[in-house]
Amino acid sequence: MLFGQDIGIDLGTATALIYMRGHGIVLREPSVVAIDKDTDTVQCVGEDAQRMIGRTPGNIVAVRPLREGVISDYDTTEKMIRHFLKKVSASNFFRPRVVVCVPSGVTEVEKRAVVDACIQAGAKNARLVEEPLAAAIGAGIDVYEPYGSMVVDIGGGTTDVAVISLGGIVVSSSVKIAGDAFDDQIIKYIRKKHSVVIGERTAEDIKIKIGCVYPRDISESMTVRGRCILTGLPKSVEITSGETLEALSEPAAAIVDTVRSVLERTPPELVGDISSSGIVLTGGGALIYGLDTLLKEETKIDVRVADDAVSCVVIGTGKILEQ
Helix, strand or coil: CCCCCEEEEEECCCEEEEEECCCEEEEEEECCEEEECCCCEEEEECHHHHCCCCCCCCCEEEECCEECCEECCHHHHHHHHHHHHHHHCCCCCCCCEEEEEECCCCCHHHHHHHHHHHHHCCCCEEEEEEHHHHHHHHCCCCCCCCCCEEEEEECCCCEEEEEEECCEEEEEEEECCCHHHHHHHHHHHHHHHHCEECCHHHHHHHHHHHCECCCCCCCCEEEEEEEECCCCCEEEEEEEHHHHHHHHHHHHHHHHHHHHHHHHCCCHHHHHHHHHHCEEEECHHHHCECHHHHHHHHHCCCEEECCCHHHHHHHHHHHHHHC
């Protein structure tokens, strides 16, 4: 690895990805930290910590220090970034220069918190780039052309919708509805309809395997285990893709409304460009079944999911670093 590295970080609510100049993506881990409350020390970070969610003894707590795209627990975020930087860094003597992605709707205070956390964690300096811009670059869009492109970046905590032209964001909107909101809706739905409580990881599993926001051609189902509210005992229930469609209709409609509102505020010339080139979906949330079809039906504009949707943002920061 290189000394005096340049590092790009996609500090996602659900997953952190790190890109190192000259090496590509060098780290992809869940944004989870397990902390021993008695000693206030970090037990583990990333995949090891994620396996602990909902399964820890009283003194250890597994936390996600980012909520809805911004830092909710500053000290834990700093510890997490420090751990990741140490993991990818070849040397403790050279502090890396860092480019970090933030959602388009964050405040100056939230931006400052991200920069401070990176510097406290060992970065030489930190520059911020807005996620939709990085996502567009990572999806292979030439953002510097005098031509309008629309990106919908659906992460874990936020959905960023932006129209980009001449290297900048012309119109954008950010809503705190994304992958986590889908999981929450599945948990609520199963609790209400089946009187069974399931955990975050089970909800995510349902979302990935049979979740949909547009009717599937062939209905799918899976059996999940949880705790029955009435008896307090373990209970298995079968969930169908049709039920997930019902559960996820609300957050999906909110994303569609956000895309519509951004299009309404976009200058007519750029709307013409977007209707020719289509809308690009990026982020892990873009992979949920039927979202591209739903958006196409509602906006009457072609919609495509970027090739490596999950990694688009960090690939974009990498391209910014290479330049």
